[in-house]
Amino acid sequence: MDLSQITEALQRDAVWVVFLNVLLQQAGLPVPAVPTLLVAGSLAASPAQAAAMLAAAVLASLLADAAWYAGGRFFGYRVLTGLCRLSINPDSCVTQTEARFQRWGLWSLVIAKFVPGFSTVAPPIAGSLRMRLPGFLLAAAAGAALWAGGAIVVGWLLRDELQDALLTMSRHGRTMAVAGGLALALWLAWKLWQRYRFMKLAAIPHVTPLELIEAMASDAPPLFLDLRGPAMIASTAPIAFATRADVENLLQSVGDWPRQAPIVTMCACPGDATAVRAAHVLTELGYTAVRPLKGGYEAWLAANGQT
Template sequence: MENITSLFSQHGLLALFFGVLVEQLGAPIPALPFLLLAGVAAADNGVFAVQALAVATLASMIADSVWFYAGRRFGHRVLALLCRISISPDTCVRQSELSFARRGIATLVVAKFVPGLSILTPPLAGAMGMRVSSFVLFNIAGTLLWAGSGIAGGLLFHNQVGQLLAYLSQLGDTAMLLVACGVALYIVIRIWRRWRVKRSVASLPRVAPAQLADLLERGEELVIVDVRVSLAADAQRTHIQGARHIELSGIETAPVDTWPAKAKIITYCSCPNDASALKAAYLLGQRGIAASVLHGGIDAWIDAGYPVETIGHA
């Protein structure tokens, strides 16, 4: 924290710009201290608050635009890359998609206040085919709210922030040790939870794309379940011919009485490590229905050159 304070005191708006830019690009460097320090500095200069808000918004929009176009160009592959470096790689995309399903594009407004969601929202918006104008409008609104809140916090509580910074400086290595212990405990808990979930689904059978194609060609009785979250209204989605769309959140209550008794059940998604499809198969197993998982999901199916149906959303 002392290094951040020193950096800001020497470079001001430039430090704020790069602090926000680097964080929004995905580096584990918090931008909030820079925003708070900008608010503290603005206590003696009201114009500085406006300048800081503009600089922070510009930096964030540059980073978010990079991720948005990466998502539009590379789709869920860029999301999988981001999730591989997260603590919860098997669920982060699904949680972000659920947020879009519940809040729509308003997710862009609140994303920066939710840990883990901020970095994933721009590429997910791009992968979902969101219009550039919609992305820019709602992302700017969310960025202004987020950056403005941080600067306003520093402005309103500049005395308390100054005292806190002085206290942390006095603690020195002790403060860093406490923070490191807290982060380590958090990581251990998340890794344990991830291991527990993985163990519960490790025995579920997988079906390769070639095997599924062969089953379809032979006319085998199948129930193929697409468990992906519904996409944005202006997006297009592709699915395997004949697949039934049942979101993961609805698997436990989905009516399965009409499913053929001897049909082979296969679930699939588009997420790292087939996380959603595995959980769907597990939940179906809890209901007494044996299910397999399409290995690699629809991405592997498409990469193998097998046909899909495309449905445009109005």
């Protein structure tokens, strides 16, 4: 939906258009809501109408967030892993997302709407960590109100400029469409290039869970590095003989481990992304026998009959 179509629809039924647009975006679909909110603010005829738009946006956002929260509550980190699998560049998606949540706590839900890519994944993390529902809803509502309210207020303050911009775009619609399409193509090409680079990095020898089980029972077991985030480990279970690690501080986790001795890295992320990255980092540091665990944490659970 382009801005001229948004304008026409908003003039007919602003509250429902805002509600539907925000609901679709917060559900995870690539439907940007900020342009709608800006135009809605510029077209608001009264404070009461603007308040109704804001209420619709907050309600839509809360409905989507509550659904993701329930998914995280009942299905745990599988929901987050599934969301990250949809990413064009999955490298460290789960770990980075959890790190933000750990750093900001409840405030992460307030600022989530302002962080690209974080808005959809924050609620399932809150659910998987068993955050209390009243606190979750309060923080999510506050974040939605700040995000949507800010866009509506900016739209109202810049209503003359926005209307002029919409008029210009309607006069030069084909040129704007070509420019937008070109920008989208360049962005997509960059993301695909990042994915291609990751796939090249991921094309290294892996170890299967069964091979790891056999190796751990041998006289010379490998160093097993668990790269899952602390919140995920707490919400599932630690692995008794694994060493907690993160990519930024690998040397601290490795300690005085011999550089020729085997090391296995494991994560809970699409494409074993974090485990692959850690294996490359350790290899560059001089460790000669580092391999990621194929299939990550879920494959490890399956091999041990825990799924």
